[in-house]
Amino acid sequence: MSYSYVSHLECPKCQAVLEVTEVQQLCACGSPLLVRYDLEKVKEHVSKESIGRRPTSLWRYHELLPVSAKENIVTLGEGWTPLEKMPQLGKHYQLSNLYIKDEGIIPTGSFKTRGASVGISKAKELGVKQLAMPTNGNAGAAWALYAAKANIKATIVMPVDAPAITRKEVFISGGDLHLVDGLISDAGKIVGKLVADKGVYDASTLKEPYRIEGKKTMGYEIVEQFGWNVPDVILYPTGGGVGIIGIYKALKEMQELGWISDNKLPRLVAVQAEGCSPIVEAWKNGETESAFFENSETCAFGINVPKALGDFLVLESLYHTNGCAIAVSETELLTAQKLVAELEGNFICPEGAATFAAAEKLRKEGWIKEEEVVVCLNTGAGIKYPETVELANIPTLQPGEFIER
């Protein structure tokens, strides 16, 4: 019985095979690397039933995660986030089986935590002492906090316009925070230079292979929470796309393990903002890669990614599952954010709200049927984005005054 059945790293572009026992970044061909497991051994030693009796953290799937020794796990109690039915919003949208997978209910308040917990744990196992990453905010916050716990120095570079709270998270963890008066691509260049000059570990999106593994646990959890059944549709807000790549990878692993049927996968939907929709453009044209989206802009900061390194993997997951890509406007996503709070009590982030706006549109178009089981993935807590809520007409009373009716 091994703690992990991790086997090797594989390049999805050139099929190169690399060791997991050494620090690896991108493949020599420039592609991100994927982690492979000895799934036959997992089948032999692990059952769905045994997982069901384990503690409710993402580490319940440890045989399918890349960390070999339990003592290297860096955890704050992340994972097993709520999957809740939304009857009132469902009625409004004419979707009788609408669910939220709420990734706001996790340490650091965003789904980035999954990648950070697994990525930092593996970095610790590999003996990494210093890392660097560019970020639109939430990933940097999560990686800085987990790095602090692992005694790894974290250099985090984020745009001055990134959500202000994430800056505080990096700072309080003792992270080496730098701001850049530009975009995440400018931050990326600063990190690139540091990596090239100083040999620092590059924790940029998909430039280390383990973040995907953390994100894939969302796929395992959704399926386990439905009693090891797959829903019909999963909608995912897509920036860098690591989450959708991870969920797709989890589904394929579960098929190989015989944990879910070979006959049906959920249709995966990549949701983007109209102001930054490179994947939607590529999908419409049947392309296998996306083009750089010029002058991108959206209040859903986490999905403002004009060209994702893993775009080809995102598109593959859409084509292979008969999914689609769809863009929503700023008004549509902010309307959905308000409606979710008013009808269901969840204060979600604008990225998550985009998936609800998309579900409504796809239902109206008939692409989603009324009875289908639909999961909208909310990637973070609304409390991390107070600036998306504009107060209006709030009465202020003086002591001694009363509410008039």
Added chain:
Amino acid sequence: MSYSYVSHLECPKCQAVLEVTEVQQLCACGSPLLVRYDLEKVKEHVSKESIGRRPTSLWRYHELLPVSAKENIVTLGEGWTPLEKMPQLGKHYQLSNLYIKDEGIIPTGSFKTRGASVGISKAKELGVKQLAMPTNGNAGAAWALYAAKANIKATIVMPVDAPAITRKEVFISGGDLHLVDGLISDAGKIVGKLVADKGVYDASTLKEPYRIEGKKTMGYEIVEQFGWNVPDVILYPTGGGVGIIGIYKALKEMQELGWISDNKLPRLVAVQAEGCSPIVEAWKNGETESAFFENSETCAFGINVPKALGDFLVLESLYHTNGCAIAVSETELLTAQKLVAELEGNFICPEGAATFAAAEKLRKEGWIKEEEVVVCLNTGAGIKYPETVELANIPTLQPGEFIER
């Protein structure tokens, strides 16, 4: 087999007995009411083992909660928050078994959610259509969001100085938000007038009996997460004191159920800020009630409560468990907040940070021994209090500039 074995309401001051099937507020004698259960029937029908196989929400203890019909449950997936060991901070404090119970990892990002979920569910069961409450922020946010889900109109009155994010939470839920240019006591008077004039349900702290029941689930969870064993010490940031009253109530229920030993209870510690420490003053003098604390002030806004309605219940829990009350300074709690993030990766709220500062002091005084199992209760996520973190010396680069080493 009943969903709940709730029996009646009891006044802890005058022993009056009241019905749970009707709306109740305070006892006629002015005391808060406590919910009682038919614990003999619970003993007969529920085992610790059966609870262990249930979904991980606070509703796993439904027989010991006041809601009679499952369909009245209003849930966002709250409870079963992480209980994690803190080895590095423990080493620093010379506490070899230091734990955090992290209530930041819950819908709305604060422990107030537990009271809101149970309180709103019971209000729904009782047919309440409108409620009102004064709040220092987090409770109002939680109650407004759960009320929205339950189709109950919520009038929330909070000081203009309450944490800004909580205002947004009430607003987005469609809550009837009012600010007051004063203190929570001024907000209380406004709510009191509305209740008196319009017969609105009064959801103020301890003025409805069910919030305690939500909070008590923290006690059940801590014990269950330790394998149905009690820790030696639980430190709790004490404002209104509902949490510590609830945890104490849970411990006594578990003793009656035979789920924990009769011989040992954890020593409960009420932690306050030096700027608002009425319970500490009362405890030092062996009093059974506290006096109003004049000119109170602390950055830990949630524990700025100069006179708690349930002070006598808080003090009873301290005396009965051989616990204590202790005050920490603003510097001590902010130092602890930073240290927790740097050493353990948790970004906690200032109220939660106060409990770590208190643990350090009590260890130094010898009141806590090195090997004792100590639980610090963090009542909320640090991301709800960005203003407590002051940034300093953050370099800002222009695109094309690089980090110099």
